[in-house]
Amino acid sequence: MRPLITLLLLTFLCTSGRAQLSPAITSWLQNNSETGTYYVEGNPTLIENDILVNCQKVEYSDDFVYVSATGVPAYPTGPFPDGNPSQATNQDGIYKIPLNPVQNTGTPDATVGGNIGIFINGVALFDYRDGVAWNPNTNTICGGPGNPPCPGGPVAQQDWNRDAIPAEREGFDCSKGHPAMGNYHHHQNPSAFKLDLEVTSTICNLYDAEGLYAIDSTRHSPLIGFAYDGYPIYGAYGYKNSDGTGGIVRIKSSYTLRDITERTEHADGTDVSDGPPVSDTYFLGYFREDYAYNAPAAADQDYLDEHNGRFCVTPEYPDGTYAYFATVDENWVSAYPYAVGPTFAGEYENRSVNSVNETTTVYNGTTSVSGFADDANITVFPNPAADLIAVQLPGLVDHDFTVQLINADGKLVREKFIRSGQTIAYFDTQTFYRGVYFVRISSADSEVTRKVIVE
Template sequence: MKKIILSQFCFLLLASSALAQLSPAIGSWMQNTTGTGTYYPKGNPTLTQNNILYNCQKVEYSADFVYVTATGIPSYPTGPFNDGNPSNATNQNGIYKFPLNPAANSGTPMVTTGGNIGLFINGVALFDYRDGVAWNPNTQSLCGGPGNSPCPGGPNATQDWNRDAIPAEKAGFDCAKGHPAMGNYHHHQNPSAFKLDKTVISDICNLYDADGLYVIDDTKHAPLIGFAYDGFPIYGAYGYTKKDGTGGISRMKSGYSLRNITTRITKPDGSASATGPAISATYFLGYFREDYVFTTNADETYLDEHNGRFCITPEYPNGTYAYFCTVDENWNSTYPYAVGPTFYGTRTNAKVTSVGETTTVYTPSTGNVNDINRLEINVFPNPATDLIAIQIGN
């Protein structure tokens, strides 16, 4: 048990009250204005400085929105990307805008897209399952992406069979399960290091070690690790068993499972599709997003079609809709990984070129604000002066 001597008791109470009122969408971001990132050059296990500030550099907010300025560079090392990816993580110079009062979308769900669909609390981008590669039924071959011919209709056209980046590009992920697209370093999946999974499916960490954003702990509610572009929070792999915050801790499970198919001639809803490649060792079941089907499950640890649920979390004691990063019992990532394939709320145009309204700059106190919010403080005896002893118990 630690003992901290604090003066100005009234100031402490006011500060604690202010933190309690502050939205997690404001106070959860990891800020840094001095440290710079590192990376592993391909074939060289010696870390190299990239001279780019890591994490987020500024957080400011109005009554309706929070704006996060970030480079897109994490504090943990990036690279190498051993699938021929010529890119390295570069400074994104981004300003990201999130609603402070997100709401459910009562209309047709908005489909996630290629590119950024959210931001982790360290300013690193979140992508959905896709990698821009699909199946061209006219040529009976892959299309889109490096080394392939363009897909019919161009990069924004809808295709019936879209490749899942997580199994297809595993060789190109670094130890923290990230990689860049044209310099934009991002995660498609749970951002904890490969080496920390119960069953390790990549040996990249053996030479190119990194920690990732967080460590899975199956005894505690997972930390808040990001926000989707509709403004709702994203958590790690574990949550309260019951949506009301009771029942202990459980792994949050995807409601999607592999379809029982041997040929690719129908969509997940059963309607006809363009013919995809036959199931094989190359195009195994799970290679394409459309190999999965969603099934509603009464078990509250199973998530909805957006990969989330409305529930109580440590940061939202009154409840919120929250996405979770899904993993299997071996802690390997499972589709749809974080957010998607549709948003629960209404996606905003989150990356902006400037802040167009009056804002307040949020400056975190020394230490981790999230930890401060969870402190248990006992004051005794009744203070007679403004100098008191506060004992903080874990």
């Protein structure tokens, strides 16, 4: 009997190992069939881009997970009304994320321009900056498209560096993203402008999209990405206390705007070259250095550290992990430092690689079982409807759903799909007869139906 016992034990150990794969392996949205869409300014009709969306391959070794992705999301991209001529293009990227990230106990690494992380749909995360700064020698803006170069070149840190979020708001699409030479990315929480409690951009009115996930103040936010130091990134809400207790609250940035009218020194008192005085053009918050870090009290566990993270329990890490949060204010408007930064908590490396040079195992599993985590939060609006019906799924959608519109006679009228990495489906009802209709939302083994009136 001993060989049988040994075999059963080995089977149990192997099965347990698979069941305990790191969320850094299992959380990516994989796709090898669906392609993306985009808008161009002046045309509110979506255009197919024929580029696969989300991530195409996930493989892992003992120390790393390798994610192959186009960098193009499932939700529509564009337009970019600030004159950006670019569109989201295939980045054909491979990203090597450490499975066992290490906190940096020395001088922290500053975040850099360009990619500093990757969302679970393969889209790039940038930090606050947009490459524009203040040149004290000329007393003008420097860097970025259309401006003279900054002293020291494009990678040199200046004393006053522009914050892309307020400065480039007009150039973000509905999903709060834009491309840099085709590299579509988010600097901030990737949830659509129209879903914020205070809407700060009207671009969704003409060029509708939804972003990676919908903020839900009643549930711990989904895991939405990984920074280049290997630590996970969550959305805006989490457990109040780091041990997983205290209920669900908005997790808050510990950075606040300084009370200044002149820009002559940094928040730590360092004397620097003068920036422009605070004005309507160069408003408070225009530059990253307009913010100061205020270390939270020990009791304020829902406030983050100087890297915009904390060590805490999350649904994916019940034993705890260091994690970043995509911070927003009480109106769900993006709040500095937005996701990661201005320094990394862990040891930073550029995680974009050209190839996989070690033996790996390919991960083909789904990120969750089919079904509805909370069907009470599925929203069908407006109701009654006149011109359109929108179906909004809560949180992050990590597998495909079929959405059917059925009339009172039980006849299928229209069918749409919500793919992983999307959250909304729309039905144009302008030509429909008045009456009662039913919206049926289904996945592989779950189904929910909502009644809606068309007037």
